Amino acid sequence: MLFHSHLFLFLFLPLTLAGWYFFNNRGKYRAAQGFLIGMSLWFYGYLNPACLGIFLLLCLLGYGLCRLAHTAQGAPHSARQKKMVLAAGVVLHLGALGYFKYADFFLENANALLGSDFTLLHVILPVGISFYTFQQLAYLIDCCRGETTVCSLLDYLTFQTYFPQVQQGPILLWDQFLPQLHEKERRIFDAERFSKGICRFVIGLSKKVLLADTLAKAVSFGYDNVACLDSPSAAFLAAGYMLELYFDFSGYCDMAVGIGDMIGLKVAENFDSPFLSQSVKEFWRRWHITLGRFFTKYVYIPLGGSRKGKLRTLLNTMVVFLLSGLWHGAGWTFVFWGFLHGAGVAFSVLFPSKKEKDGKEKGRLFVFLRQALTFSYVSLAFVFFRAPSIREGAAVLRQLFSGGWNGFLFQIASALDPSELYLVTKAVSLAAPALLSLVHMGILILFIAICLITVRGKKAAVLTEQMGDSRRFAVWLSVLFVWSVLSMTGVTTFLYFNF
Amino acid sequence: MEKKGFHRFLRQFAVLCAALLIGCAFFVILFDPFYHYHGPLPGLKAVVTKSEYQCIGTIRNFSYDSVLCGSSTAENYNNRWFDELFGATTVKAIKSSGTTADLCYYLDEAFSTHEIRQVFYSLDLFALDGDPKVNFVNDAMPLYLYDKNPFNDVKYLWNKDVIFEDIPYLLAMNLAGYEEGTSYNWWEDKTFSRQEALRHYVRLETVADPVPEAEYKPRVDGNLDLLTQRIQEHPETRFYFLLPPYSMLWWDNAYRSGVLEEYFYARREALERLTVFENVRVLDFQSEESIILDLDHYMDPVHFSVDINHLLATETADENSRYLVRDGEVESRLLEMEELAEKICTKETENIFSNR
Structure with a gap:
C-alpha cells in the first residue's frame, strides 16, 4: 500500500489509529501491538501478497536466531556459539537478499564473462527487502555482541513490521524503537503530538x-x-x-x-x-542518514574506520560506498554511482573544509559556493x-x-x-x-x-x-x-x- | 502550547478538510465532464473529446437510440449526419485501435442501458485480428469510470486534472460554440494529401512470407462470432457494417507484411457470415478505386478525410447504394478486391516507389 493512496488515507490510517488507541485506552497493550502488527502486515502485503510469506518467514527465522544468540549468553563456548548464530543470520538475511535482488545480476555477469548460458531466474523482488534485511541483521548483530537482550516475539514483530518504515525505511535500530514500546505515555492520545x-x-x-x-x-x-x-x-x-x-x-x-x-x-x-x-562527506551525513549509520556501524567501523591511517580510511570509505551502490540496485550504474560518491567523500577526507577542520565557517559567499559545488x-x-546504463549516463554528461x-x-x-x-x-x-x-x-x-x-x-x-x-x-x-x-x-x- | 488549543486545531483541520473535499466532489458531480453520473447540464452542450474517459459515460447516461461504433476510422463522422439521414439520435462508441472485443464491450453497455434501433459499425479488418477474448478494460484504463464500484469514484471526484482542466475546458468550449456532432473528431488539425500519406508510410524492403491460415483463422472467426452473437441477440436492431476504404498504401503494406491473405479471409468471412442476417446491411467501400488510389484523400495509409466519412454516411442511408453487398454478390465483391489488391501491389505502388 502507498501512503499517497486514497485507501491508505481514508481507510487504512484512520482504522489503524482508531484501533491502536482503542486498545491502548483500555490498557490492552499486547492486543494493541497485535492489532498494529496485523494492520502492518495488511499494509505490507496489499500490493503483492506473495511477498508477505517471505517477509514473515524471514522475521520468524530472524527472531529464532536472536533467541539462540540470547541462549548462548553465559553458556560454555558462548563466543563460538554466537559466531555460529551470527554466521547463520548473515547467510539467512544476505542470502535472501542476494537471491531475490542479485541472482539475475550475477547470472548475467557470469554469462557475459564466462560465455555461459545460465538461465535467468526472474524472481519477484519483495518490496522493502533491502531495508528490512538490514534492520533485522542489525538487531541480530547487536544481540550477538551482547549490546541488547532479546525482546519478546510480539515486540520483535512490532519492530520489524511497523508499517511507516517497512517498505522504504528509515532503517531503525533497536535502541531507537523498542524502548518506546514500554513507555506508556506514548500510548495515550496526545493532541499536540498528533x-x-x-x-x-x-x-x-x-x-x-x-x-x-x-x-x-x-x-x-x-x-x-x-x-x-x-x-x-x-x-x-x-x-x-x-x-x-x-x-x-x-x-x-x-x-x-x-x-x-x-x-x-x-x-x-x-x-x-x-x-x-x-562537502560530499557532509552530504552523506545529511542524506539517507539511517543507511549511512548502518554502514558506519556494521561495515566501516569493523573494517577499521579511520583508526588505521589515511590510506586505510580511504579504502574503507570506498568499500562502504561500493556496497551502498550495490545495495541501491543490482546494476553497474549503481556501483559506479557508489564509486563516484566514495571518490567525493575521499576528496572531502583529503581536503577537509575549514568548517570540518576547525569548526569555523568562512564567509557566506564561500559557504554558498561550496554548497553549490557539492550540489553540482x-x-x-x-x-x-537514474540512467538505464553507464553509457546513457555518460551521454547526458557529454x-x-x-x-x-x-x-x-x-x-x-x-x-x-x-x-x-x-x-x-x-x-x-x-x-x-x-x-x-x-x-x-x-x-x-x-x-x-x-x-x-x-x-x-x-x-x-x-x-x-x-x-x-x-x-x-x-x-x-x-x-x-x-x-x-x-x-x-x-x-x-x-x-x-x-x- | 496548551493541549486544548491542539484539540481545537485538530477539529478545525478535520472540518476544513471534509468541507473542501466535499466541495470538490460536489463541483465534479455537478459538471460531470466525463458524464459518469448524468448527461450534460441543461443549457450546456456535451463536449466529448476523450474517448477513454468519456465514451463509457456517454453510452451509459446519454439519451440516444443509435450507436456509431468503431476505431479511429470512425472518429471523424459527425453524429448529426446519421441523425438527419436516419431520423435517429446517435452516440459514438469509439476506441482508437480498438479490437472487436473492445467495441463489443461498448455495444453490450449500450444494449444493457438503452433500446437501440440502429448500430453503425465501422468494420476494420485489422480489428478482426485482435484477441476475441480480451477487451481493453484493464489496469491501464481509468477503471473507476468503467466499474460499478462507487468507492473508487474518489479518483474522479478528487482529481485536479478534472477540476483544473476538464471542467474549465467544458465551459470554455460551450462558450466557444462547440458543435456536439463532432465528438472525438480530430481531422481539423491534420493535413490530407498525397505527400502527407507517403510521409507516413515506411515501405518494407522485402516481401514477408504469408502468415499461415491456422494462425489467424481462430482470431478472425472468434471476432466474427462476437458480432454474430450480438446480431442474433438483438433482432429488433438494424446493424450497418461499413468496410472503410483504406488507401492503396495500406494494401501494399499488407502484401509486403505477409498478411494480405489474412485480410482476404477476414473479408470473405465477414461478408459471408454477416450478409445472411435479415437485420444486417453490409456496405463495402474498400474496392472503390476513385478513393483508395487517390492518396490526396489520406493523411497516412489508413486514415481518410472527413469528406470520405461523409460519403460513407450518405451511402449508408441510400437503400440502393452501389456499395451495398446484396445476396449473391459476395463472390464478385471479393474477386473485385483481390484483383484490385494485386493491381496495387504489382503496378500502382510500384509506379510510385520506383519513381522516388
Whole structure:
C-alpha cells in the first residue's frame, strides 16, 4: 500500500489509529501491538501478497536466531556459539537478499564473462527487502555482541513490521524503537503530538505529489530523449532528478515520521537539509542518514574506520560506498554511482573544509559556493543512479559539457505542464501561440525556484516543531492536504520502492 | 502550547478538510465532464473529446437510440449526419485501435442501458485480428469510470486534472460554440494529401512470407462470432457494417507484411457470415478505386478525410447504394478486391516507389 493512496488515507490510517488507541485506552497493550502488527502486515502485503510469506518467514527465522544468540549468553563456548548464530543470520538475511535482488545480476555477469548460458531466474523482488534485511541483521548483530537482550516475539514483530518504515525505511535500530514500546505515555492520545504528526505528514505528502511527481514529468521526458539534449537541458536533467529524488524520498520519510508521531512510536529522521552540505562527506551525513549509520556501524567501523591511517580510511570509505551502490540496485550504474560518491567523500577526507577542520565557517559567499559545488557534484553522480546504463549516463554528461544549445529545454519545460495552470497555457495557446514556449519556460523557472526555496528553507522537522495551533495554520494545512489529495490520481510509486 | 488549543486545531483541520473535499466532489458531480453520473447540464452542450474517459459515460447516461461504433476510422463522422439521414439520435462508441472485443464491450453497455434501433459499425479488418477474448478494460484504463464500484469514484471526484482542466475546458468550449456532432473528431488539425500519406508510410524492403491460415483463422472467426452473437441477440436492431476504404498504401503494406491473405479471409468471412442476417446491411467501400488510389484523400495509409466519412454516411442511408453487398454478390465483391489488391501491389505502388 502507498501512503499517497486514497485507501491508505481514508481507510487504512484512520482504522489503524482508531484501533491502536482503542486498545491502548483500555490498557490492552499486547492486543494493541497485535492489532498494529496485523494492520502492518495488511499494509505490507496489499500490493503483492506473495511477498508477505517471505517477509514473515524471514522475521520468524530472524527472531529464532536472536533467541539462540540470547541462549548462548553465559553458556560454555558462548563466543563460538554466537559466531555460529551470527554466521547463520548473515547467510539467512544476505542470502535472501542476494537471491531475490542479485541472482539475475550475477547470472548475467557470469554469462557475459564466462560465455555461459545460465538461465535467468526472474524472481519477484519483495518490496522493502533491502531495508528490512538490514534492520533485522542489525538487531541480530547487536544481540550477538551482547549490546541488547532479546525482546519478546510480539515486540520483535512490532519492530520489524511497523508499517511507516517497512517498505522504504528509515532503517531503525533497536535502541531507537523498542524502548518506546514500554513507555506508556506514548500510548495515550496526545493532541499536540498528533497535530504535529499530521503537519509532518501533510508536508511529506505535498513534497511527494506536488513537487516530486511534477518534476518527474519533465525529468522523464528528458531521459526518454537523451539524444536531443543540449547543455542547458542536460544540466536541468541532472539537477531536476536530484531534486525529484530528494522530494520523493524525503517526502516519504516525512510521512513516515508524521505517522510515527500520530501513533506515538517515533520513526528516525532520515534527512537533514542535505543541499546545505559543503562537502560530499557532509552530504552523506545529511542524506539517507539511517543507511549511512548502518554502514558506519556494521561495515566501516569493523573494517577499521579511520583508526588505521589515511590510506586505510580511504579504502574503507570506498568499500562502504561500493556496497551502498550495490545495495541501491543490482546494476553497474549503481556501483559506479557508489564509486563516484566514495571518490567525493575521499576528496572531502583529503581536503577537509575549514568548517570540518576547525569548526569555523568562512564567509557566506564561500559557504554558498561550496554548497553549490557539492550540489553540482552529487547531481552529476546521481545521473548514473537514474540512467538505464553507464553509457546513457555518460551521454547526458557529454551533452552537459558540450556547450551546445538547441532549445530542447523549451520542450522539457512544456512537459512539466501543471494542470493548475492549464487555463493560462490554454489561453496563451489560443491568443498568442508564439508565446506559449516562453510561458512554459517561465513556469519551469518558477517551479525550480519554489523547489530551491523549499530545499534551502526550514526543514520539515523544524517547521513541524514550530507549528502553532491557530485557525490560520489549520486553513493553510488543510488546503495543502486537499491540494495533495487532488493530485494523487495517476501518481507514480516512490522511487525508493524497489531498493 | 496548551493541549486544548491542539484539540481545537485538530477539529478545525478535520472540518476544513471534509468541507473542501466535499466541495470538490460536489463541483465534479455537478459538471460531470466525463458524464459518469448524468448527461450534460441543461443549457450546456456535451463536449466529448476523450474517448477513454468519456465514451463509457456517454453510452451509459446519454439519451440516444443509435450507436456509431468503431476505431479511429470512425472518429471523424459527425453524429448529426446519421441523425438527419436516419431520423435517429446517435452516440459514438469509439476506441482508437480498438479490437472487436473492445467495441463489443461498448455495444453490450449500450444494449444493457438503452433500446437501440440502429448500430453503425465501422468494420476494420485489422480489428478482426485482435484477441476475441480480451477487451481493453484493464489496469491501464481509468477503471473507476468503467466499474460499478462507487468507492473508487474518489479518483474522479478528487482529481485536479478534472477540476483544473476538464471542467474549465467544458465551459470554455460551450462558450466557444462547440458543435456536439463532432465528438472525438480530430481531422481539423491534420493535413490530407498525397505527400502527407507517403510521409507516413515506411515501405518494407522485402516481401514477408504469408502468415499461415491456422494462425489467424481462430482470431478472425472468434471476432466474427462476437458480432454474430450480438446480431442474433438483438433482432429488433438494424446493424450497418461499413468496410472503410483504406488507401492503396495500406494494401501494399499488407502484401509486403505477409498478411494480405489474412485480410482476404477476414473479408470473405465477414461478408459471408454477416450478409445472411435479415437485420444486417453490409456496405463495402474498400474496392472503390476513385478513393483508395487517390492518396490526396489520406493523411497516412489508413486514415481518410472527413469528406470520405461523409460519403460513407450518405451511402449508408441510400437503400440502393452501389456499395451495398446484396445476396449473391459476395463472390464478385471479393474477386473485385483481390484483383484490385494485386493491381496495387504489382503496378500502382510500384509506379510510385520506383519513381522516388
